[in-house]
Amino acid sequence: MELLAYILVDGLIYGAWLFIVSVGLTLVFGVLNILNLAHGSLYAIGAYAAASAVGAYFALGGDAFPLGSYVAMIGGAAIVALVLGPLLERGLLRHFYDRDHVIIVLVTYGVFLILEDVMKLIWGVTPLFVSEPYSLLGNVELGPLYYVAYDFLVIAVAILVGLVVWFTLNRTRRGKVVLAVIHDREMSQTMGVNVDRVFMVSFVAGVFLAALGGALTAPMISVSPGIGVNVIIIAFAVVIIGGLGSIEGAAIGAVFVGIARAASVHLLPEAELFIIYLVMAGVLVFRPEGLFQKTQARKI
Amino acid sequence: MSFARSVPVACVLALAVLVAIGLMLPEWAMFLTTMAFAKGMVALGIVCLMRAGLVSFGQGLYFCIGAYVSGLMANWTGITDIFLLSALGIVAAAIVAAVFGPLLATYRGIFFAMLTLSLSMILYGFLSKLSVLGGTDGLNVMAPTFLGYAPEGRALGLALYVFTCTIVVVAGGLIRVFFDSEHGLIALAIRDNELRVEYLGASVRNEIAISYVMAAILGSLGGVIAGLAIGHVDPEFSYWTTSGEFVFVAILSGYVSIGAVFISSVVLEVVRSFSNLYFPNTWQLSLGIFLLVVILLLPNGLGSLLSRLKRKKRSS
Amino acid sequence: MSADVLVTETVNKTFGAITAAQDVTVAVPQGAVWSLIGANGAGKTTFVNMVTGYVKPDSGRILFEGSDITMLSPRQITRLGIRRSFQIPQLCAELSVLENMLVSLSINDTEPPSFWQKARSASDVERAMGILEQFKIADTYDRLMGELSAGVRKLLDIAMAISGAPRVMLLDEPTSGVAAEEKFPIMDLVMEVLSAADVTILFVEHDMDIVTRYSQRVLAFYDGQIVANDAPDEVLADEVVQRYVTGTAK
Numbered sequence: 001m002e003l004l005a006y007i008l009v010d011g012l013i014y015g016a017w018l019f020i021v022s023v024g025l026t027l028v029f030g031v032l033n034i035l036n037l038a039h040g041s042l043y044a045i046g047a048y049a050a051a052s053a054v055g056a057y058f059a060l061g062g063d064a065f066p067l068g069s070y071v072a073m074i075g076g077a078a079i080v081a082l083v084l085g086p087l088l089e090r091g092l093l094r095h096f097y098d099r100d101h102v103i104i105v106l107v108t109y110g111v112f113l114i115l116e117d118v119m120k121l122i123w124g125v126t127p128l129f130v131s132e133p134y135s136l137l138g139n140v141e142l143g144p145l146y147y148v149a150y151d152f153l154v155i156a157v158a159i160l161v162g163l164v165v166w167f168t169l170n171r172t173r174r175g176k177v178v179l180a181v182i183h184d185r186e187m188s189q190t191m192g193v194n195v196d197r198v199f200m201v202s203f204v205a206g207v208f209l210a211a212l213g214g215a216l217t218a219p220m221i222s223v224s225p226g227i228g229v230n231v232i233i234i235a236f237a238v239v240i241i242g243g244l245g246s247i248e249g250a251a252i253g254a255v256f257v258g259i260a261r262a263a264s265v266h267l268l269p270e271a272e273l274f275i276i277y278l279v280m281a282g283v284l285v286f287r288p289e290g291l292f293q294k295t296q297a298r299k300i
Numbered sequence: 301m302s303f304a305r306s307v308p309v310a311c312v313l314a315l316a317v318l319v320a321i322g323l324m325l326p327e328w329a330m331f332l333t334t335m336a337f338a339k340g341m342v343a344l345g346i347v348c349l350m351r352a353g354l355v356s357f358g359q360g361l362y363f364c365i366g367a368y369v370s371g372l373m374a375n376w377t378g379i380t381d382i383f384l385l386s387a388l389g390i391v392a393a394a395i396v397a398a399v400f401g402p403l404l405a406t407y408r409g410i411f412f413a414m415l416t417l418s419l420s421m422i423l424y425g426f427l428s429k430l431s432v433l434g435g436t437d438g439l440n441v442m443a444p445t446f447l448g449y450a451p452e453g454r455a456l457g458l459a460l461y462v463f464t465c466t467i468v469v470v471a472g473g474l475i476r477v478f479f480d481s482e483h484g485l486i487a488l489a490i491r492d493n494e495l496r497v498e499y500l501g502a503s504v505r506n507e508i509a510i511s512y513v514m515a516a517i518l519g520s521l522g523g524v525i526a527g528l529a530i531g532h533v534d535p536e537f538s539y540w541t542t543s544g545e546f547v548f549v550a551i552l553s554g555y556v557s558i559g560a561v562f563i564s565s566v567v568l569e570v571v572r573s574f575s576n577l578y579f580p581n582t583w584q585l586s587l588g589i590f591l592l593v594v595i596l597l598l599p600n601g602l603g604s605l606l607s608r609l610k611r612k613k614r615s616s
Numbered sequence: 617m618s619a620d621v622l623v624t625e626t627v628n629k630t631f632g633a634i635t636a637a638q639d640v641t642v643a644v645p646q647g648a649v650w651s652l653i654g655a656n657g658a659g660k661t662t663f664v665n666m667v668t669g670y671v672k673p674d675s676g677r678i679l680f681e682g683s684d685i686t687m688l689s690p691r692q693i694t695r696l697g698i699r700r701s702f703q704i705p706q707l708c709a710e711l712s713v714l715e716n717m718l719v720s721l722s723i724n725d726t727e728p729p730s731f732w733q734k735a736r737s738a739s740d741v742e743r744a745m746g747i748l749e750q751f752k753i754a755d756t757y758d759r760l761m762g763e764l765s766a767g768v769r770k771l772l773d774i775a776m777a778i779s780g781a782p783r784v785m786l787l788d789e790p791t792s793g794v795a796a797e798e799k800f801p802i803m804d805l806v807m808e809v810l811s812a813a814d815v816t817i818l819f820v821e822h823d824m825d826i827v828t829r830y831s832q833r834v835l836a837f838y839d840g841q842i843v844a845n846d847a848p849d850e851v852l853a854d855e856v857v858q859r860y861v862t863g864t865a866k
Contacts, residue, residue, distance in 0.1 A: 035410055037544070092592070099599070101409065102355045106551050107595060109544050113588030120581060233421060233540055240414050274425025277418040284415055288407060477732050482722035485735035489719040492708035499668070499706065501694040501780060502723040 002144060007262045009142065013151045015258025016158035020216060022235035023161060023250045024209030030182045030245030031202035033101075034093065037108040039210050040232025041115035042084065046211025047218040047227060048119060049076035051128040054218070058132065069133045073218065077211035085204030094199070112232070120225050127224035134219035154216055161209065162251055169247070178202060182245065237280040242292050249292030256283075256291075311473040314559075318465040327454055330461045332569050334529045337464045339363075340565030341522035343549035344475060345515030350555045351479065352511045353491030354408065358416030359546045361423055362393045362516045364538035366523025367441075368433065371533045374442040382444040382463055386524050393520030394513060401509035401516075420538045427535040438534025441527050464525050471518060472558045478514070479558075487511055519546075552594055554601025564602050619681075621646045621816050622667065622698075622784055627676030629662055635840040636662035637673065642835060642842065644784075649807070649817045651827045651848075654837030654861055660820045661703065663837070664786045668700045669693040680784070697783035703792060703820075705773035707761045713772055714757040717744035717779070724780040750809055751775045767798040774806055778813070785810055787819035791826060799823065803830055824852060824862060836861045 025039045053076035054069045062068050088111065096104050137149035169175040180188040181198045189195050214228075221227065238257050242249025257276050264275040271278070283291065322330055342363050349356055366389040373379045373388055400419060407415055428436045443456055451459045478484050486507055489497050494504050527533045536542060549568055553560040568587075575586035620643040629637040636659050644650060652660045665671040667678060669690040678686045685693055708716050721740050722729050734740075748754040751771045756764060764772070770790055777785065790806060791799040803826055810817055821827050827834060827848055834851040836844040838860045844851045851857055858864045 095596070102413075102547075102551065103595060103599075105410075105413075106548060107592060109548065110588040110591035110595070113584040113591065117582045117585035117588075121585075229541065233417070236414060237418065240411070244410065270429045271425075273428055274422040277422045277425065280418050281415065281422070284407070284411065285403070288411060480734050480736070481731050482725075482729035482733060482735045483731050485715065485719055485722055486729055488711065489708045489716075492710050493706055496706040496708060496776070497719070497723070498689075498691050499694055499700065500720050500723045500776065501691055502729070503691055 003266060005143070005145060007259065007266055009145065009147065010265065011259030011262035012155060012255065013147075013258070014261055015255040016155040017213070017217070018234065018238050018258055019158045019251055019254035020154070020161055020209065021213035021231055022238040022254060023165060023247060024206035024213070025235050026239045026242065026245055026247060026250045027165070027209065028203055028206035029239065030247075031178060032089075032093070032097075032199050033185075034108065035101075035105050035236075035244075036206070037105060037232060038088075038111040038115055039108075039206075039235060040228035040230070041112050041119070042080065042207050042210035042228075043214040043217075043231050043235075044223075044226075044228030045084070045115065045119060046077045046080050046214030047221075047223045048123045048128070048214075049080045049211065050215030050218040051130045051223045052076065052123070053079075054130040054133060055128070066132065066136055069136070073133065073215040074212065077208060077215040080211040081204050081208035085207040086200060088207070089200050089203040093203070094196075112228075116225070116228070123223075125225055127222035128218075129222055131219050150219065157212075157216060158254075161212070162247070165247055234276055237276045240290055241280050241283045243290030246290070246292040249290055252291055307473050307476055311469045314472075315465055315469045318469070319462055322458065322461045322465065325461075327457055330457050331529060332573055333566060334457075334461050334464045335526060336566040336569035337468045337562055338522040338525035338529065339546065339569070340549065340562040341468065341471060341525070342519040342546045343553065343565055344471070344558065344561045345518035345522075346546055346550035347553065347555050347558075347561055348475065348478075348487075348511045348515045348518070349508075350550060351484070351491060352487040352508050353494075354412050354508065354511075355547060355550070356416040356512075356515065356543075357413040357540065357547060358418070358420035358543050359515065359519045360538045360540070360543035361416070361420035362397070362519030363523040363526065363542065363546070364420070364423055364427070364533075364535070365389070365392050365396060366520030366525075367527030367533040367537050368427070368523075369520070370444075370524045370527045371439050371441040372433070375439060380442050380445045380450075381448075382446055382460075382524075382528065385444065385528070386467070386521060389520040389524040390517050393516040397513040397516030401512040402505065404512060405505040405508040417540055417543065420543055421540060424535045424538040427538065434534070436535060438532060438536075441531050441533055443531065444528045460525070460529055464529075467521060467525065468562060471521065472562070475514075475518075476558055483507065483510065548591060552598070552602055556601075560602045567602075619646055620644060621648075621681055622818075623677075623679040624663075624667070625677045625679070627666060627673045627678065629666060629671065629673045629840070635659075636671075637666065637676075638840040640676070640840070640842055642845065644816060644818065647814060647816055648833065649811075649831055650819075650833045650835060651831035652818060652820045652835045652837060653822070653824075653827055653851075653857075655863075658837035658861070659840040660837050661788060662840075664700060664788050664818075664820060667693075667786060668698060694780070697781070698786070699777040699780055699782035699784070700786040701770070701774045701777050701788055701790060703788045705769040707769060707772060707776075709761040712758050712760060713748065713753065713764070713768075714741065714744055716761075716772060716776060717748060720776040720779045747775055747779055748772075751805055765795075765798075766793045767795065767802055770794060771802060771805065778809065778815075781813065782815055784816045784818070787817065789820050789822065791821065791823060799826060800829075828852065 021043060025036060028034055028036050050073040053072040057069050057072040093107065096107050134148065134150045137153060140147045140149045140152060169179055177193055178198055181193060181195055185195060238253040239250055241256060242253030257279055260275050260279045261272065264271045325333065342359050346356055346359055369389045369392050370385040373385055379385060404412060404415055427433055433439065446459050446463065486497060486502055490504050490507055498504050523537065549561065549565045553564040571590050572583060572587060575583035579586055622644040624640050624642050627637050627640040640663065652663065654660050662671060666673050669688050673686060677684055680696055680698060685696065708719065718735050718740055721744055722735050745754055745757065748757060753768050753771050756768055761769065774787065774790065791802055794802060807830055831848055833846065834848050835842050836851055836857045843860065844854050844857050852862060
């Protein structure tokens, strides 16, 4: 019983983190039809930027109001999105929109390689530690279980992110325009939608979500080169399980994978490294398009 | 008519030229070429799949299987003969691919790519955790013998180089024959219009599974050679970034010319070692920029460039 | 009387709220040349799709030479000898006309496809060119699909299907999208080649001149049902057909 509770809570925490990390990926795929292999690097840059921002915040006398470091973290992620988003989308990706799907994946692989080294050039190879924001909120006691309150902040942020994305897409005029583009790009173009702008805004949003995931993670880990390499594949698995381009799918997939991994950590630790891929392979065998694939158009 | 003769003739010529070059190469360049050819074999497998319209992002799986087969066989059974190891690598890959091939053959596009990738990552996770197989450190591979001949030092490098060239030339020749065969043409038709092929009475699934098994065998052979050349194998062989490089070589070469695959692989390996040498901290950066430039300048791969040159020569 | 080669028994199919086939029962005798008419969405293409296995009926049976083929895959049905052409020709766009034909020959050879025999062997090329000549499109052999006229594409689509020596041939709108003056020559050619091979033919057609000229019998579809099944003159004079199908009622 206790074990079950552990698995459930751990799974939810991990699932929340997974959702934040992967929702940007599925958004970018849904709108731009790009599977962005550099997503993990953007996550890593977000982590670095947040670490720097938090470091600067405390260096500039933030001790008086330590909660402000959270604002610094989010600010760091936002800067990453506003700088790298337009740069990558306008400067690079859009030149490849008419090329084969695989080519664009390969282009993002190139971006991944470049960003990995750019990070080393900017932040060096020594790990950064910014654990202050992690311990700031103290601990939470759940019956016999102890958790760091920050973990629940991650859950809260995941729910908030999910709601904001859902609300923006479904309840605002601009969001509906984005949905229209997801549904039928050419049609919306002829209806007068500025697809170029939708693409850029969506990509920037995707970068922001990746960077936000990194920023939130920064206090929990030692920020060092290569942290994004693993994340991208995990995010892919989540997104594929949920169905490419589906926000709801990413949420369900994240919880699914989160609980599966928590169960494996507690019951079968040897499998931890590949349980995600097993789950993904299993889901795809039974639902080839993922759990929530909406577009079923198959022309004859 | 020229067909029956021309492929073997081209193969023998290519082998002679490669061996002659090898005799003149310094040791590091010989190693570089051996590795490039080994990886080129894996990329050639992806090209097989590309001709049927699919891209595997997980060929590291078979690269890794081949490498571990050669490593484990030497450690466990004392088999160091390179021909035997290669044969075992082929068998292992063929068995694994025969299990997964028919399953994967129902998937297309990004789903195929991601499923192949997940298989390779499962192997990665598995190997990293298994201390019997060396865990994340991997294991050392004994130097190979060649039908009883056990060279050392430069002679070993040369023997491995000659062996690799032979494998490359034979495999390249066989694959050329396959590409030009009826099955090869059907694969191209699948890439173009699956429905049509199915309505002509061929099983698209079988054709794809065939290409997948061939890709697996090529990948495994590459892995056997790479493992023996480096003298060490580790789970990174199956990591997704390794597979990414293979895809890069395959895309860079296009699916027209087989020679282009190995040329691309050598080009990539040269770019990598030189950037490693001159920009030790930013070699990934240089590689990434190189990749983007190549994609921009050669939309259809190096192979298309070669065939364009050929056409020009013919028309002039 | 020759035996019925193709039989459908009370076949039904709905797509959501749309009835694509309702109690469709027909028996097509060996050697027949019939046409299928009806407005868009009346169920003609669904009929072709069901007979060739692309769409599975909700209920009912489809028999070919007496054996049940209802649940077989398109490939299995193709293998048995029912072939089809497509409203939008299904061709391999990156291959030349000759190569498209060679794909068909590679698959439909008496032996299974080979791993080493050249697809472009002299004998195969000769055979492929022979078929292209039969359809009078041999001069386009090195063209890619994008460079061909609609008529040539239709003919190539049909030629690829025919190279498998079918028993039954379903032509889905063989002349749609084809220039008016090409329509009769195309139909003449197709009918000539097919009747020489003693193939049973069903073709979907909108052009009533072609229907009356080439078919012995007409099946008129409306709302998923066959509302008339008779000789062309009779069907076209039928009041129901005039009102719902041809739109010629006064």
